[in-house]
Amino acid sequence: MELKQFFRADLSELSPYHVEQPDHCVKLDANESPFDLPNEILKEVLKEIGKLRFHRYPDPSSNRLRTAISGMINVDKDLVVVGNGSDELISYIFQIFAKSDVRAFFPSPTFSMYRIFAQVFGVPFTEIKLGSNFELVGETWQSYLDKYPKNLVFLAYPNNPTGNLFSENILHQILSRSDTILILDEAYFEFSGKSFLSLVHQHPNLIVTRTFSKAYGLAGIRCGYMVAHPDVVSEVNKVRMPYNLNRFSQAVAMLIIKYREILKPYVNSILEERKRVYDRLVAIDWCRPIPTDSNFILFQTSKPADQVFNKVLSHGVLIRNLSRPGLLENCLRVTIGTAEENDQFLHAITDDFGESV
Numbered sequence: 001m002e003l004k005q006f007f008r009a010d011l012s013e014l015s016p017y018h019v020e021q022p023d024h025c026v027k028l029d030a031n032e033s034p035f036d037l038p039n040e041i042l043k044e045v046l047k048e049i050g051k052l053r054f055h056r057y058p059d060p061s062s063n064r065l066r067t068a069i070s071g072m073i074n075v076d077k078d079l080v081v082v083g084n085g086s087d088e089l090i091s092y093i094f095q096i097f098a099k100s101d102v103r104a105f106f107p108s109p110t111f112s113m114y115r116i117f118a119q120v121f122g123v124p125f126t127e128i129k130l131g132s133n134f135e136l137v138g139e140t141w142q143s144y145l146d147k148y149p150k151n152l153v154f155l156a157y158p159n160n161p162t163g164n165l166f167s168e169n170i171l172h173q174i175l176s177r178s179d180t181i182l183i184l185d186e187a188y189f190e191f192s193g194k195s196f197l198s199l200v201h202q203h204p205n206l207i208v209t210r211t212f213s214k215a216y217g218l219a220g221i222r223c224g225y226m227v228a229h230p231d232v233v234s235e236v237n238k239v240r241m242p243y244n245l246n247r248f249s250q251a252v253a254m255l256i257i258k259y260r261e262i263l264k265p266y267v268n269s270i271l272e273e274r275k276r277v278y279d280r281l282v283a284i285d286w287c288r289p290i291p292t293d294s295n296f297i298l299f300q301t302s303k304p305a306d307q308v309f310n311k312v313l314s315h316g317v318l319i320r321n322l323s324r325p326g327l328l329e330n331c332l333r334v335t336i337g338t339a340e341e342n343d344q345f346l347h348a349i350t351d352d353f354g355e356s357v
């Protein structure tokens, strides 16, 4: 039997999400936190595990967790949905708006999942190139949005992999359009301190997504949340998997919210280290780091990116090689780690090229 005849032809070009993981000692490739759960919180997690009823389904709408999130960010619980990472919530957003007269827009380069979900859910899309400093070009965006009757705009704020925030002005212009829904992905908000969350009450066309995977150091439990108008929440709840967030993740996310003050020094350390690593990269004459508002730095090199990537890896440090023709030519991305990890990276990137740090 020819299985292929049953498969969707429009998925034939899509490959499974895959990230190369060559051997390494220092992992600075995935914008994760370098800090695991502090012992104080780990102890609470272990106590909590003992109380979990593994044979029962979890709370299907994660009520207690949503209440904790609503207290933390000061919005009504009915505006909050939680998911298996913000990835899952972004997929739901595509699902609820996937109809023939809706078009999705996102910048290039940006977070790869927007394109993947658009393809998976059959939403027509346009990728709009960022300017030479990785900024949104306002007129280009407006003229594209003018062409179609119903638009979904996906923007990561700050953007991944470039690390920068986009112009607030342009975001307001997009938000003021009655033909456009703006999905603002604030995965790195804790490192930028800039958010549009409070505007959700005024703008029913604004959806904000956030995650516990980055600043909260919980990439391993897959937990994110979105905040939106109750009508959007109600649509998302129609497509949401029953019991989408497992009991363990709900419990750990609640503990992290309860003890979030303990994590503040971690975020502060990443911000200090971000400045230090950035300044060191600026001092290397073949490197052009891009100013960043997140926990990673994109940098362009006048040496071939493959060569830089392999040299750094030969010192046991794994970063992300993003080089491809166009704006990201010879660009690499390094996540900010602990001070020791960053030293290892800085040593690796300069050592073999005969530079000192």
Ligand SMILES: Cc1ncc(COP(=O)(O)O)c(C=O)c1O
Binding pocket: 030, 031, 084, 085, 086, 087, 088, 111, 156, 159, 160, 185, 187, 210, 211, 212, 213, 219, 222, 223, 224
């Ligand atoms: C911009 C952006 N949004 C969302 C995500 C996914 O986050 P989560 O772990 O919550 O699915 C990432 C992860 O790298 C990201 O860079």
